[in-house]
Amino acid sequence: MVKKTRQKELILRTLQSNPFHPTAVSIYDEVRKEMPHISLATVYRNLRLFTDMGEISELEISGGLSRFEVRTDNHGHFWCNTCESVFDIEMIDKELNGRVAREKGFEVSNYRLVLRGLCPDCQPARQADTISSLGKEPED
Amino acid sequence: MVKKTRQKELILRTLQSNPFHPTAVSIYDEVRKEMPHISLATVYRNLRLFTDMGEISELEISGGLSRFEVRTDNHGHFWCNTCESVFDIEMIDKELNGRVAREKGFEVSNYRLVLRGLCPDCQPARQADTISSLGKEPED
DNA sequence: CTACTTGCAAAATATTTGCGTTATT
DNA sequence: AATAACGCAAATATTTTGCAAGTAG
Numbered sequence: 001m002v003k004k005t006r007q008k009e010l011i012l013r014t015l016q017s018n019p020f021h022p023t024a025v026s027i028y029d030e031v032r033k034e035m036p037h038i039s040l041a042t043v044y045r046n047l048r049l050f051t052d053m054g055e056i057s058e059l060e061i062s063g064g065l066s067r068f069e070v071r072t073d074n075h076g077h078f079w080c081n082t083c084e085s086v087f088d089i090e091m092i093d094k095e096l097n098g099r100v101a102r103e104k105g106f107e108v109s110n111y112r113l114v115l116r117g118l119c120p121d122c123q124p125a126r127q128a129d130t131i132s133s134l135g136k137e138p139e140d
Numbered sequence: 141m142v143k144k145t146r147q148k149e150l151i152l153r154t155l156q157s158n159p160f161h162p163t164a165v166s167i168y169d170e171v172r173k174e175m176p177h178i179s180l181a182t183v184y185r186n187l188r189l190f191t192d193m194g195e196i197s198e199l200e201i202s203g204g205l206s207r208f209e210v211r212t213d214n215h216g217h218f219w220c221n222t223c224e225s226v227f228d229i230e231m232i233d234k235e236l237n238g239r240v241a242r243e244k245g246f247e248v249s250n251y252r253l254v255l256r257g258l259c260p261d262c263q264p265a266r267q268a269d270t271i272s273s274l275g276k277e278p279e280d
Numbered sequence: 281c282t283a284c285t286t287g288c289a290a291a292a293t294a295t296t297t298g299c300g301t302t303a304t305t
Numbered sequence: 306a307a308t309a310a311c312g313c314a315a316a317t318a319t320t321t322t323g324c325a326a327g328t329a330g
Contacts, residue, residue: 105260112254120245
């Protein structure tokens with residue numbers, strides 16, 4: 001029997017209001033503002049509980065630190081090289097990816113796609129001529 | 141100045157001959173057969189060195205344990221739910237994936253795709269209608 | 281009440297690092 | 306001979322767990 005506690009509610013509410021796929025420690029830092037005596041173990045414990053119950057999902061994408069999000073459906077992620085934020089990417093070709101594997105006899109149940117690069121906020125301004133002296137203009 | 145050592149050669153040779161994307165500990169277990177006094181730290185140290193030099197690549201796909209491979213080009217992976225082996229998947233739609241993100245203003249430099257499911261060896265025999273017998277009846 | 285949950289500290293897991301010694305160039 | 310690399314142990318970093326005390330149902 002899972003009991004409702006102030007800690008659980010606060011942790012879930014915090015995650016729901018954070019679109020950047022925070023780590024357990026980020027969530028800990030945030031909930032501590034409202035509940036200073038909460039333990040990091042409680043945060044980890046409840047994030048694991050929610051994950052096991054299928055209410056949230058855990059993203060093991062950023063090397064070492066797990067991140068969490070409220071979405072539980074299959075979708076891609078974009079992880080910025082500079083600010084390290086993680087964004088959701090709606091995939092349109094999941095079918096295609098699956099087919100590639102299926103052709104070789106693999107049975108695909110789900111996938112994890114992480115794109116790396118620069119998010120809009122972290123890209124150097126491209127419209128300004130003033131920075132053109134740096135001469136770095138990435139082209140496809 | 142990077143010096144050539146028996147340890148480095150053995151570690152690299154072991155990785156080159158293993159197509160299953162082994163972890164550092166797997167590699168350690170393997171090289172110890174030939175060099176019993178080698179240290180796990182040496183394995184980790186050299187895997188990191190090779191990775192930093194771009195000679196091999198590190199895969200952070202399996203939650204906790206890093207895996208390594210000799211390929212350094214961008215490609216996908218299939219991670220079996222049962223045997224936990226990791227296989228290479230040649231992507232044909234990397235462009236498409238990139239475009240999805242680019243349309244939203246993201247600048248994609250590389251990607252990581254991990255498909256989860258069952259590899260050919262771990263799939264239950266599908267031809268049999270009944271599961272009356274424990275023995276698998278291969279009939280390809 | 282009594283079973284689940286918390287907070288704290290210690291343990292567990294994975295990887296890195298300090299240091300004195302060994303081996304490569 | 307100089308210095309990169311090794312082996313070992315200790316240190317880090319992240320997450321989990323044992324336990325006594327607190328709290329929800």
